[in-house]
């Protein structure tokens with residue numbers, strides 16, 4: 001059983017490598033960012049609350065985020081294992097997660113820190129674009145759709161840039177997330193379940209490195 005937490009700054013490639021992990025290991029992918037974007041699109045109560053933080057690049061309050069994760073981890077499709085992408089992001093969230101997973105008897109088995117230099121992160125985020133219909137992620141430099149203007153996954157022709165990928169917001173997002181990154185790494189280092197992967201490699205090599213950790 002693999003219960004993985006992927007730790008990495010904005011643009012580190014958490015979403016990209018999660019897709020590859022799901023293909024091989026059939027784990028359930030839980031991205032709090034994706035969940036918030038869905039809630040914002042549907043204008044739910046959580047979505048409206050989250051939007052005021054996300055559009056500025058700030059963190060959504062710990063309690064709101066943890067409640068969302070607790071609910072998700074309680075669903076039956078978690079049985080075969082899960083990937084947490086972008087949660088926990090603070091020590092308080094890490095502690096809440098420990099309580100939640102203890103209650104559900106689904107403790108983390110691995111933490112992988114995907115490490116990428118700040119310059120690379122900024123370049124990746126400014127070049128990223130998304131399919132409007134299915135949310136598939138592309139990149140103007142490293143990952144264009146196979147047929148220009150058509151989503152590989154759903155065939156849609158409409159794309160958009162995430163509000164929080166605009167340059168003014170990216171700066172704050174990186175700062176906010178950098179502050180918590182080292183304390184979180186230390187937290188899981190002490191737990192003895194942390195591995196570090198070089199996220200500067202090609203997506204194929206990143207997955208190979210992650211796969212090497214998970215298949216141990």
Ligand code: AP5
Pocket residue numbers: 008009010011012013014015016017031032033034036053054055057058059060061062065085086087088089093124125127128129137138139140142143164173199200201202203204206
């Ligand atoms: P979230 O959606 O999680 O954003 P993030 O952490 O900033 O991470 P990203 O999704 O931007 O990057 P990624 O690592 O997934 O990279 P990707 O694979 O797309 O969260 C958004 C917001 O929600 C937060 O700012 C916060 O407000 C709120 N939130 C979420 N969780 C929260 C929490 N726990 N607590 C409080 N608030 C929370 O790749 C990036 C680009 O690079 C793509 O274009 C991709 O094609 C390309 N790329 C990927 N890998 C490679 C590679 N190896 N080589 C070249 N290009 C690559």
Ligand code: MG
Pocket residue numbers: 014015016031033
């Ligand atoms: Mg992501």
Ligand code: ZN
Pocket residue numbers: 131132133134135136151152153154155156
């Ligand atoms: Zn699509």
